[in-house]
């Protein structure tokens with residue numbers, strides 16, 4: 330079988346790494362890929378949002394399964410285009426991807442299907458939003474409706490911050506059309522848990538729960554990032570909590586998806602917060618999480634290719650879907666300055682040593698130049714360790730992190746501490 334993985338980050342390297350372990354897979358392409366995944370896949374210079382280019386490539390190479398990493402092509406309808414042209418693809422249709430692509434739609438969906446989430450109001454113009462802020466009390470979470478590269482959710486602890494956020498999204502249009510509508514939501518407190526589920530149109534299977542670290546610095550300080558590290562499983566996600574999440578969130582979500590007429594196979598990521606009033610949904614994503622995938626897939630014991638392929642046949646019940654009993658920790662090494670501006674092009678040293686020490690080093694923002702691996706993005710590497718206990722995974726991951734160096738590199742030093 331020939332597989333095309335769309336995307337270029339740490340998540341896509343992990344998908345390639347896991348899929349390459351399937352005895353059914355002969356060849357993997359990644360578009361556009363990165364320097365690390367080339368051990369297992371051939372990178373092709375087609376951008377992840379170039380749907381025409383990807384479709385042409387899939388037809389020419391007779392790809393058996395295309396797997397989409399990032400949200401933008403899904404929201405832009407890549408699944409609808411591929412399926413209309415007889416190409417097999419794992420990923421939600423444009424309608425399904427609205428769960429991530431429109432915060433307004435997702436909140437309406439949760440309300441319609443009785444799925445617990447924070448109280449919210451939707452605004453179509455900034456003066457109404459400003460009036461709301463005058464008459465209510467902070468803290469607020471202000472969300473641009475559309476995709477904003479992970480920057481469209483702003484937590485505001487006072488009224489002034491909230492007014493600045495509304496003006497940034499709706500007045501200055503910092504996120505373009507994505508800011509035509511906003512959601513102002515109550516601020517919820519609690520630990521966050523990421524749950525990823527494969528859906529085949531009827532049935533679903535759950536990967537292990539994981540926890541992301543969204544803020545840039547230790548102690549959950551600093552700006553929001555794409556994610557600075559993750560661990561799995563999550564000890565606070567007890568069997569009792571899992572039962573509630575399945576009953577109150579996961580089952581009603583999949584029932585809602587079916588009732589809305591969302592067809593096909595895809596991955597739903599539930600961003601859940603465990604509040605004093607019980608678990609609530611913070612957000613849905615329509616794709617694998619990054620860096621959650623880097624800890625969840627090393628703990629998955631089945632054949633990922635088979636799972637995703639059979640999901641596209643509506644046949645998940647035929648596959649062996651088993652998670653291991655171990656633990657995993659992923660620490661992201663980032664470029665100094667990330668998530669704001671940073672320099673690129675620094676040589677990365679020590680990856681081999683970290684691999685020899687037993688880590689799996691997933692590449693994200695890397696490139697090759699004169700046979701050297703150099704930095705080419707904000708999140709550069711995800712150093713992942715697997716071990717029987719979280720303490721052991723954590724120690725092993727940081728041992729690997731300490732062996733890798735590049736100019737201006739930084740990482741959080743407290744990944745998985747909450748879990749330990």
Ligand code: GLY
Nearest residue numbers: 541556618619620
């Ligand atoms: N780590 C959060 C996300 O993938 O959106």
